[in-house]
Amino acid sequence: MEPIETHLEKVRRLLGGQEAPLIDGQRHILGQCPGCGRIWLQRGTTQVLHLTAAGIETWARQLHADLARLPRRACRACQIRLVGGEFALDEYVDAPSGAITGYGMSWERGTPPQHLLFSAVLRSWLERQPAVPEPSVVTNAALAETVLRRLVHRPPPLHFQPFEDVIRTLLTRENTPGAHAPGTDNWTWHGGLWIAHSPELGGDVMISLAQALPSHVRFSLDAALTLWRQILSHALSFGIEGA
Numbered sequence: 655m656e657p658i659e660t661h662l663e664k665v666r667r668l669l670g671g672q673e674a675p676l677i678d679g680q681r682h683i684l685g686q687c688p689g690c691g692r693i694w695l696q697r698g699t700t701q702v703l704h705l706t707a708a709g710i711e712t713w714a715r716q717l718h719a720d721l722a723r724l725p726r727r728a729c730r731a732c733q734i735r736l737v738g739g740e741f742a743l744d745e746y747v748d749a750p751s752g753a754i755t756g757y758g759m760s761w762e763r764g765t766p767p768q769h770l771l772f773s774a775v776l777r778s779w780l781e782r783q784p785a786v787p788e789p790s791v792v793t794n795a796a797l798a799e800t801v802l803r804r805l806v807h808r809p810p811p812l813h814f815q816p817f818e819d820v821i822r823t824l825l826t827r828e829n830t831p832g833a834h835a836p837g838t839d840n841w842t843w844h845g846g847l848w849i850a851h852s853p854e855l856g857g858d859v860m861i862s863l864a865q866a867l868p869s870h871v872r873f874s875l876d877a878a879l880t881l882w883r884q885i886l887s888h889a890l891s892f893g894i895e896g897a
């Protein structure tokens with residue numbers, strides 16, 4: 655019988671030996687872009703694109719990365735060329751069992767500026783977490799795609815709960831609304847939460863959709879959902895990298 659691969663072993667295999675450690679609370683991955691060949695560092699939600707040869711060596715040693723088999727990850731410049739913005743997808747995992755419990759997604763573009771955050775995480779698992787769970791890399795691309803495609807095609811939620819101010823403040827602390835794109839200085843986070851069923855994840859998921867908009871603009875859930883569907887369909891048509 656084949657031994658069952660743990661989640662960490664899967665991450666290590668997909669990343670060519672790296673474990674994507676959290677350093678100062680941010681996940682670090684050294685990758686190579688299939689578009690331009692550049693070797694770059696993922697540091698949390700930011701990309702370090704201009705590494706010197708010595709910098710690459712240092713990070714490779716620190717992250718146990720084999721430079722001959724780096725994971726293929728599209729850099730920001732190539733993502734903008736291919737899909738018109740930066741799309742990032744993460745996976746949430748229950749550490750003791752290794753079960754996949756949800757996904758987080760972000761989308762940023764500069765012109766015209768767009769910035770969205772979306773997550774769908776098993777409610778029962780989320781409620782057991784003592785702190786905000788840390789996402790990991792996607793280890794099952796087929797599952798991610800099935801879950802997200804199903805959630806995309808669901809009708810708008812009946813019970814939508816707008817974010818309370820404390821959530822909006824937390825979001826702003828973690829992510830600058832508009833991601834510093836020109837003209838987004840007065841943007842704030844809008845959005846809210848709802849529950850949907852995800853048979854593939856095996857339960858109800860808590861969905862969070864956040865959209866960065868000028869502070870005076872009234873948030874429209876329909877418009878945000880439509881935009882999110884377009885972005886997701888477009889991004890999925892290029893495939894989920896890394897898995």
Ligand SMILES: [Zn+2]
Binds near residue numbers: 687692728730732
């Ligand atoms: Zn590139």
